[in-house]
Amino acid sequence: MxxxxxxxxxxxxxxxxxxxxxxxxxxxxxxxxxxxxxxxxxxxxxxxxxxxxxxxxxxxxxxxxxxxxxxGAPWLDGIRETWAEIRDGGDYCAVISLSPSFFVERLAGWGAHAAHGSLFPTVPFTEPVNPTGILDAAAKVKIADRLCEEFGVGRSDCVAYGDSLSDLELFGAVPVSVAVNADQRLVSLATHSYVGRDLRKAYELVRHDR
CATH class of the missing domain: 1.10.150 (DNA polymerase; domain 1)
Incomplete structure (x- = not known):
């Protein structure tokens, strides 16, 4: 699977x-x-x-x-390479963030199968932000469920990567999780923890988890 x-x-x-x-x-x-x-x-x-x-x-x-x-942002090293390996192995990768959609969606160009953020109007702004399109921690789980349906997998096939309390609900909903440079409260809930600046090393922790 x-x-x-x-x-x-x-x-x-x-x-x-x-x-x-x-x-x-x-x-x-x-x-x-x-x-x-x-x-x-x-x-x-x-x-x-x-x-x-x-x-x-x-x-x-x-x-x-x-x-x-x-x-110019300080991205972790190895993001494109990690996602390429995930794709080449027949798996899926997606980004779910509370940050603005116009920023998050750019990560589709780096190899993510899907990239979801809080729905903001197009830049430059000519419209107000619609509060109903703004994500919270619970919305991350709902989007994950939609992606599971889209890709033909279940929650039991998911791996979550996060750093803060906004990831708590998602970490609690999936069997495997990686706390990345994370808040201690999230580390205590995660199945794995990574501190560093290379996503390839965080992925290595779960590469063989099935």
Whole structure:
């Protein structure tokens, strides 16, 4: 049976940062996004409220700045190579992230079979963000279930990779998980843990798990 590898983005594929932070850096809004991140992590903002706030913060965002943020971000080494090996072995890989869809979906070009993020309007923004399209931790599990159906696998065939509390529900829903540079609370729930900057080494922990 094929396996489905489910990757988080912020803090997992990206080392020590998040897509909104990298995007905001292009606009010179480091302090503003840092404050929003603190409020979100502390639980003072829900996912829809956070999305509305960053949407307003990025009123002048351009496609060129998104490209610069994506290309200049501190990605883990070996992402393309890991996904190529997964594909060559007949398995599937997907990204599920709370970060904006216009950033997350670029990872399809690196070899992910699917890449899902919170649904934001096209850049530059001419429309408001729709709160119903913003993902939370529970939505990650729902999307994983849809991907299982699409690829003809079950939850028992899934491997989840993540770093933070937004991955807790998904880690609890699948049998194999890899905590990547993760919060200690997630490490305690994961079946494997990796600290470092090379996705190939994280994948090596589960390469032969079936």
């Amino acid at each position: 094929a396996r489905l590898h489910l990757f988080d983005l912020d803090g997992t594929l990206l080392h020590g940062t998040a897509a909104p932070v990298e995007i905001s850096r292009q606009l010179g809004l480091d302090a503003e996004i840092a404050e929003l991140e603190r409020e979100f992590v502390a639980g003072h903002l829900g996912s829809p409220e956070y999305a509305e706030r960053v949407h307003a913060l990025w009123a002048e965002l351009t496609e060129a700045q998104v490209t610069a943020a994506f290309e």
